[in-house]
Every structure is written in structure tokens, then in C-alpha cells.
Amino acid sequence: MSSTRRGRRRLHRLEPAAVIGVMSRDATVFTRNWKTTTFSSIVEPTIYLLAFGFGFGALITSIGGLDYKQYVGTGIVATAVLFSSAFPGMYGTFLKYRFQRTYDAFLAAPVDTDEIVSAEILWIGMRAGVYGNVPLLVAIAFGLDPRPTALLVPIVCFVTGCAFVAFGVALAATAESIDNFSYITSGVLTPMFLTAGTFFPISSFPAGIEAVARLNPLYHCVQLVRDVVVLGVEPLADLGHFAFLLVFGLSLWRVAIWRMRKRLID
Amino acid sequence: MGVSEAAEAAHASVDGAAAAPAISLRGVVKRFGTITAVAGLDLDVAPGICLGVLGPNGAGKSTTMRMLTAQAIPDEGSISVLGWRLPGESKQARAEMGVVPQLDNLDVELTCRQILTVFARLYRVPAGERPGAVQRALQIANLTERAETKVDELSGGMRRRLLIARGLVHRPRLVLLDEPTVGLDPQVRQELWSLIAALRAEGTTVLMSTHYIEEAERLADTVAVMARGLVVARGKPADLVREHAGTQTHEVYGPAARLEELRAQGARNGWAMRRSGPALAILHAERHDGTLPDGVRRAATLEDAFVVLTGEEIE
Numbered sequence: 001m002s003s004t005r006r007g008r009r010r011l012h013r014l015e016p017a018a019v020i021g022v023m024s025r026d027a028t029v030f031t032r033n034w035k036t037t038t039f040s041s042i043v044e045p046t047i048y049l050l051a052f053g054f055g056f057g058a059l060i061t062s063i064g065g066l067d068y069k070q071y072v073g074t075g076i077v078a079t080a081v082l083f084s085s086a087f088p089g090m091y092g093t094f095l096k097y098r099f100q101r102t103y104d105a106f107l108a109a110p111v112d113t114d115e116i117v118s119a120e121i122l123w124i125g126m127r128a129g130v131y132g133n134v135p136l137l138v139a140i141a142f143g144l145d146p147r148p149t150a151l152l153v154p155i156v157c158f159v160t161g162c163a164f165v166a167f168g169v170a171l172a173a174t175a176e177s178i179d180n181f182s183y184i185t186s187g188v189l190t191p192m193f194l195t196a197g198t199f200f201p202i203s204s205f206p207a208g209i210e211a212v213a214r215l216n217p218l219y220h221c222v223q224l225v226r227d228v229v230v231l232g233v234e235p236l237a238d239l240g241h242f243a244f245l246l247v248f249g250l251s252l253w254r255v256a257i258w259r260m261r262k263r264l265i266d
Numbered sequence: 267m268g269v270s271e272a273a274e275a276a277h278a279s280v281d282g283a284a285a286a287p288a289i290s291l292r293g294v295v296k297r298f299g300t301i302t303a304v305a306g307l308d309l310d311v312a313p314g315i316c317l318g319v320l321g322p323n324g325a326g327k328s329t330t331m332r333m334l335t336a337q338a339i340p341d342e343g344s345i346s347v348l349g350w351r352l353p354g355e356s357k358q359a360r361a362e363m364g365v366v367p368q369l370d371n372l373d374v375e376l377t378c379r380q381i382l383t384v385f386a387r388l389y390r391v392p393a394g395e396r397p398g399a400v401q402r403a404l405q406i407a408n409l410t411e412r413a414e415t416k417v418d419e420l421s422g423g424m425r426r427r428l429l430i431a432r433g434l435v436h437r438p439r440l441v442l443l444d445e446p447t448v449g450l451d452p453q454v455r456q457e458l459w460s461l462i463a464a465l466r467a468e469g470t471t472v473l474m475s476t477h478y479i480e481e482a483e484r485l486a487d488t489v490a491v492m493a494r495g496l497v498v499a500r501g502k503p504a505d506l507v508r509e510h511a512g513t514q515t516h517e518v519y520g521p522a523a524r525l526e527e528l529r530a531q532g533a534r535n536g537w538a539m540r541r542s543g544p545a546l547a548i549l550h551a552e553r554h555d556g557t558l559p560d561g562v563r564r565a566a567t568l569e570d571a572f573v574v575l576t577g578e579e580i581e
Contacts (some may be wrong), residue, residue, distance in 0.1 A: 017387075021384065024384055025384045028380050028384060029373070101369060104337065104369075105373075109360060110358070111360075112357060265336070266298070
């Protein structure tokens with residue numbers, strides 16, 4: 001028997017082998033549906049970029065010393081990350097645990113909820129880390145001249161993506177029906193997307209709204225991307241932005257595990 | 267200790283010493299709100315046997331199965347599986363057992379081979395051994411020809427066989443089968459019974475919940491009858507029949523009023539009775555020779571014993 005061959009090894013709570021195993025399932029599914037996943041994740045933000053960049057760009061030449069196309073081209077990265085992380089986190093997770101019962105199948109194997117949730121976050125976060133760069137590449141094709149530090153953008157996208165997947169998974173594990181996501185999309189994600197400083201500076205808002213907008217994780221992603229791509233790194237401020245994203249992500253990771261465990265374990 | 271339990275203990279002994287049970291539940295209670303699904307369950311499963319847990323819907327079989335994988339946590343009592351204490355060490359236990367769930371939870375977007383490869387990885391089968399393990403599982407389930415077929419293109423029977431293959435890909439010491447043939451047509455059921463019989467022959471410990479009498483009779487060394495969250499009887503199928511239904515059953519056919527009259531007479535005389543389709547079946551008929559009305563005599567069955575024990579008819 002295999003157990004005798006491999007010995008009676010004690011398994012840990014968060015085992016890389018289990019996390020990679022769950023990710024291997026996602027990767028296998030991705031080899032089948034990568035076209036639709038990629039299309040939906042990058043086309044919408046790219047359309048926003050082209051519409052705002054060339055539409056408003058014809059009316060507004062610059063904001064804060066930045067060409068408007070550069071301003072939107074860097075800001076829209078956060079939107080691409082949001083679209084390619086929060087939505088798969090919400091809908092994908094809900095479908096898998098509620099209708100496909102994929103997680104029930106995993107839990108019958110030596111895999112725990114912590115590992116399932118972590119694997120989903122890492123896998124979708126990695127995808128967001130790639131998809132988030134597409135609008136930037138489009139902006140570069142239209143003349144944006146990035147600094148060498150722009151190579152850090154995938155890392156920013158990955159961390160932000162992981163945080164928003166965790167947000168999505170936590171919501172999926174809390175929602176009673178898939179229709180509940182309409183409240184989140186309209187009431188949370190759309191305001192986040194519009195108050196991130198993507199299309200205009202949040203300093204345009206009244207002081208109270210600006211203060212709230214500073215708590216928006218997408219705002220910190222936008223600031224980081226703008227700094228590393230065009231404005232130049234400001235070590236203290238950018239460390240602050242990065243730390244905000246990390247704390248947001250790690251907190252939501254724990255919340256997502258807690259909520260999902262309540263869903264999956266009776 | 268009854269005859270069947272003694273035989274089971276002998277079966278489980280190794281070099282004269284009794285082996286530790288593969289599964290042990292002691293005083294296990296599981297409640298869902300005000301409903302008590304499992305009510306102080308004690309159950310041991312010796313290594314190398316096939317134990318059939320037979321019970322009507324709602325008896326607590328599936329909840330018990332879920333507790334054995336720590337997908338449900340008991341409110342009271344203790345559980346150990348393959349020597350690991352649950353729920354704390356459930357991951358170790360799950361690494362050494364295979365689970366075939368009642369509900370189909372296969373990934374419809376993947377092929378048979380892809381699913382088995384993912385699960386071989388999850389069960390920590392070493393990378394070099396994975397292709398061989400997957401091939402072996404495909405062979406066991408007779409799905410080699412369908413290895414590259416997507417799940418949503420498989421028939422119901424093939425999907426069920428794939429579920430079994432998925433639970434066996436790592437050669438587990440213990441297999442949990444939760445209603446393995448529910449909803450399948452008789453031909454597919456026969457195929458799966460052959461597959462499960464082969465597992466038994468290999469010496470794998472099998473715990474199988476079912477509400478099909480014939481399934482329990484044909485596959486299980488020992489049957490535990492569950493009702494209202496408890497094991498109400500346990501033994502070899504033949505012993506259970508003899509003990510709870512006697513050797514013969516007498517079926518009386520007639521109009522409903524006649525059967526009702528007979529039921530009242532039986533109650534006065536202390537006969538054990540049950541409805542059996544259009545007939546009234548009088549159990550332990552051998553005890554009442556000469557006093558019973560005209561009817562048809564047949565051998566007592568496990569179904570007779572089951573109804574006596576649970577008070578419920580079964581499929």
C-alpha cells in the first residue's frame with residue numbers, strides 16, 4: 001500500500017503540495033478556457049483606456065504634469081487587476097463550492113480549506129499579475145515611455161490581484177445566492193473603481209470623500225503603478241502604498257478562509 | 267460477543283492478536299440546529315472487512331460518512347480512522363483512505379485522465395509514479411478507452427466508475443463508499459458491484475453506506491443497520507435475518523379490510539408483521555405453524571429484518 005511505502009508522515013496545516021495540487025486543477029481547466037478568460041479580463045479595461053485616453057484625452061491634455069493618456073494608461077492597470085481578480089474570486093468560487101461541489105471533492109483528499117482558499121487566491125492573483133499589464137502595454141504602444149522600474153508592475157498587480165481575489169472569495173463564501181453579487185458590484189466595486197484616481201485625481205473630491213478614497217486599495221495600486229512607470233519611485237510613500245495592499249490582502253485572506261470553512265465544514 | 271462479531275474479530279486478528287479497528291466511533295453525536303442526525307453512535311470497523319451501513323434516508327449514514335473525512339465535526343464523542351484521531355489528524359487519515367461520494371462532484375470540464383492526475387497529486391503520489399497510478403485507476407474502472415474523454419461526455423455509469431477510480435488512485439487502505447450505486451440502472455449497478463467485490467478481494471477495508479438491501483447482502487461481510495442516528499443491529503446478513511425475522515415469512519394476500527382484520531388479530535397474538543407490497547407479511551412464521559391463515563410461505567429476508575429493526579420500508 002502506498003501509505004506504507006511513503007510512511008505515516010504527519011501533514012501540516014498549509015502544505016505547498018496541497019496548494020500546488022489545487023492550483024494544478026485550475027491550471028488544467030485554464031488550458032481549456034484561456035481564450036474566454038483572457039478576453040473578458042483584458043478587453044474591457046483596454047476599451048476604457050482607449051475611450052478615456054482618446055476621448056477625454058482630446059479635451060484634457062494633462063493632469064498633474066502627466067499627459068492624460070499616460071495618466072489613464074497607468075491608472076487603468078488597477079481596473080484590469082480588479083476585473084481579473086474580484087470577479088473570478090466571487091463568481092468562480094461560488095460556482096465551484098455551491099454548484100460543482102469541487103471543494104467537497106478536494107476536502108475528501110488530504111486538502112484543507114486553508115489550502116483551497118490559498119490556492120485559488122494565488123492562481124487568480126497570478127493571472128491578474130499578467131492581465132494587469134495589458135493596458136500598460138497598449139499605452140506603451142501608443143507612446144507611453146516607461147521607466148525601468150515599470151518592471152515592478154507585475155508584482156504590484158499580483159499583490160493587488162491576490163487581495164481582491166481574497167475579497168471575492170470571502171464574499172462568495174458569505175453570499176446566500178449569486179444574485180447577491182449585484183449589490184457588491186454596484187455598491188462596492190463600481191465606487192471603488194471610480195474613486196481610485198484612475199481617470200481623475202481623488203483630490204477633486206470633497207475632503208470627506210477624498211479621505212474615504214484614500215482607504216480604497218485600488219487607489220494605492222494606482223499610485224504605485226504611476227510611480228514605478230512614469231513619476232518615479234517615492235520610497236516612503238510607495239512602501240506605504242505597498243504595505244496597505246499587503247495588510248488588506250492578508251486580512252482578507254484570513255477572512256476568506258474563515259468564511260469558507262464555515263461554508264464547507266458542518 | 268455474538269457469532270458474527272466473533273468471526274469478524276477472528277478475521278481482523280493478525281498472528282493471534284486483534285488488530286486495531288480501521289475505524290472507531292465512540293459516543294458520536296452530531297446535531298444540526300434542533301435536529302440530531304447522529305445520536306451517540308458507537309461503531310468499529312475491523313481492518314480488511316466490508317461493512318455495509320444500511321439505513322433509510324435520514325438515518326445519519328451520510329453525516330457519519332462526512333464526519334469520517336472531517337467535513338462534519340461531531341458535537342460529542344471521539345472518532346479515529348486508521349489510527350489517526352479526528353478532526354485534528356484528519357488530513358493524515360484522508361491521505362490513507364479513498365472516498366466515493368454520493369453526489370457527483372467531478373469537474374465536468376476535465377478529462378478522466380486530467381481528473382485522476384490532479385487527484386494523484388493531491389494524494390501526494392510521487393511525480394514519477396503518477397502516470398502509472400492514473401493508468402491503473404483507469405483500468406480498475408474500465409475507463410482506459412475513455413481516458414481522454416471529458417466528463418460531461420460520459421454516461422452516468424461511467425461517471426460513477428470515474429468517481430470510484432478517483433478514490434482509488436493512491437491505493438488507499440480504506441475506502442468509504444457513500445451510496446455508491448444510488449440512482450443507477452441495474453446493469454450499471456452490477457458493474458459497480460463487481461468493482462467493489464474486487465476491492466474486497468484485495469483486502470481493502472470498505473465502509474459502504476447504502477439503502478439498497480441487495481447491495482448490502484451481496485457485498486458486505488457485516489451489516490450495521492442504522493436508524494435515527496444509531497446502529498440498532500449489527501452482524502452478518504444471515505445472522506441478522508435469523509435473529510430479527512426468523513427463518514420463514516408468511517405472506518397473506520387479500521382485500522384491505524381483510525388484511526386490517528388480520529393485522530388486529532396478529533397484534534392480539536403477538537405476531538411480528540409488516541406490509542410487503544399488497545400483502546401482509548407475518549415474520550417468524552415457523553413459530554406459528556398451524557395458526558396462520560392461508561398464504562404464501564417464503565424464506566425470511568434481510569428486508570424483513572430491516573423493517574423490524576427500523577420500522578421503515580426500504581427500496
